Amino acid sequence: MANKPNLITKGRYELKFRGNECLNCSHPLDISDKYCPNCSQANSTKKLTLKDFFDEFFSNLINYDSKLLKTLYALLVKPGTITKDYINGKRIAYTNPFRFLLSLAFIYILLFTYDNNLYNLDDLGLEDKIEKTGPLSYGFNDEEASKDSTNIKEQTEEVLNQLDSLNNLEKIPIPGIQSIDSLQTIIGQGIQKEASKDSFMLANPRKYLENIQAKNTGGLGERMEFFFTFLQKDSIKTFEEAKEKYGANTSWRNRITFNGSKSSLKAIAQPGTYLNNTIAKLPLVIFFFLPIFTIFIWMVYIRKKYTYTDHLIFSFHNQSLLFILLILSLVIDAIFNTASMGIFFLIFSFYLYKSMRRFYGQGRVKTIVKYLFLNTMFAFLAMFAIILLFTGSVFTY
Structure with missing residues (x-):
């Protein structure tokens, strides 16, 4: 006799609380469906209690922490590998690249504005x-x-x-x-x-x-x-x-x-x-800046069988690593009263080269030429974006 799947789980997911229709999207369900196959909501008719609420909250938190650790490990140790995995469908183990980048950008800005002396200029x-x-x-x-x-x-x-x-x-x-x-x-x-x-x-x-x-x-x-x-x-x-x-x-x-x-x-x-x-608007600038820069990556690697979105994910992952290094730099500078940003920029420069080689799979010479061209375009676009940011801030401050 074939083994039947175990349908008995604890709490609001118990069999007695299962329904025949999704409460969210009205999709028909079977008693064996723990989640709705259409919208992924839990198949449960039980009213939420405080215990259920906190159990679900901490479960999601632990799940996110697991994804976060795997994402950080892949970014720091295996340049370019996380992008390959993500575009090849192995996405459940990693955090969303765009959400992850924005989170890091906000953390960096909070730390930067907290630990600088710019407000003294007001005096x-x-x-x-x-x-x-x-x-x-x-x-x-x-x-x-x-x-x-x-x-x-x-x-x-x-x-x-x-x-x-x-x-x-x-x-x-x-x-x-x-x-x-x-x-x-x-x-x-x-x-x-x-x-x-x-x-x-x-x-x-x-x-x-x-x-x-x-x-x-x-x-x-x-x-x-x-x-x-x-x-x-x-x-x-x-x-x-x-x-x-x-x-x-x-x-x-x-x-x-x-x-x-x-x-x-x-x-x-x-x-x-x-x-x-003005600096607090940096995440918004990144949102518009990276998609424009990705056009140049797509043009440089136009013969590769990657879509524009694949190149964009590659950009998100590399910029995420840059923000991680900048955050580390701020923390180290605050603790040891030193200036380490230059060192971390050098680390990122080497990391970006390794990431391009591993992800696009080209030789050293081609990668170096494209690396220099893309970094030149990045510097030009970044300068233009900063000018627009400060000019726009003058008219909206």
């Missing part, structure tokens, strides 16, 4: 040092800054005097010397024009903004200069106040430049908070 009082006498004037009212300005002025006058003396040497044929007067005239006219514009802005801001708005196209720099100036000078708080006081229309150009100017002032006043908030 510098940069906002109080910005001159409020002119548009976008980033001069600081410090004694050293005044000395620098005086030195620059003296040096400029000295250079202009030298140019005048050279211009008087008519007997020495120096090509282009006759154009010095024209150059000085152009510079002087430019300075006068800029000063006139600034004076007009301060004397009649409503008319100045009206002239900018009449252009219809462009003028983003001028609008941001205008709002930046009067956010400092008149301490307006909202776009509605700018509409009422200066006649600003509700165009998207005015709104985006007003918000950008307001956020810029806030970032200057609280640079530490701004940097921490």
Whole structure:
């Protein structure tokens, strides 16, 4: 007689609590079904008790810990192997690569923001040092800054005097010397024009903004200069106040430049908070950055029988290892008061090479060439992503 499967289990999974229909998706079930084959919910009609709830919670936790340990071991000891296993269907033993990467990114950011001194930058009082006498004037009212300005002025006058003396040497044929007067005239006219514009802005801001708005196209720099100036000078708080006081229309150009100017002032006043908030958006950047970088991996290995998703999983696993190393670096630096990040970056560089060789199965020369190309593209895209991140943070801070 064939051995029948053991149907008796403890708790809410006992046979007496089995149903003939899934309570979640209404899929028909057999009494032998411990779980619904359609949605994977447990086949149990028993009401949840606190004991059942905690038993299930700790069971899932232990199961996740087991997957986590296997994932960490495979990542640290066998570069490239975990990706091969995952795309070949051996997924139940490992954590989801995308979820795992995001978890590591959040842990790293929490540790980084907790253990840095960026918030001390808020105490510098940069906002109080910005001159409020002119548009976008980033001069600081410090004694050293005044000395620098005086030195620059003296040096400029000295250079202009030298140019005048050279211009008087008519007997020495120096090509282009006759154009010095024209150059000085152009510079002087430019300075006068800029000063006139600034004076007009301060004397009649409503008319100045009206002239900018009449252009219809462009003028983003001028609008941001205008709002930046009067956010400092008149301490307006909202776009509605700018509409009422200066006649600003509700165009998207005015709104985006007003918000950008307001956020810029806030970032200057609280640079530490701004940097921490920007760094906190790193997981979101990774979410958009890695899929774009994976396109280059797919192009480099286009002859390999891997799909775009396979390459993406490879990227997720390698970036996960990078975050693990960065987390270790933060912990070591905090305990031993050292700087170990450079060493861990070197370890990751070697790891990435081994991972590419093992996963894609190509020789040393091909792997090194592709390794250098992909790392160059990664650096370029990372720099571009960081610029976008900090620029976007200025307008949304």
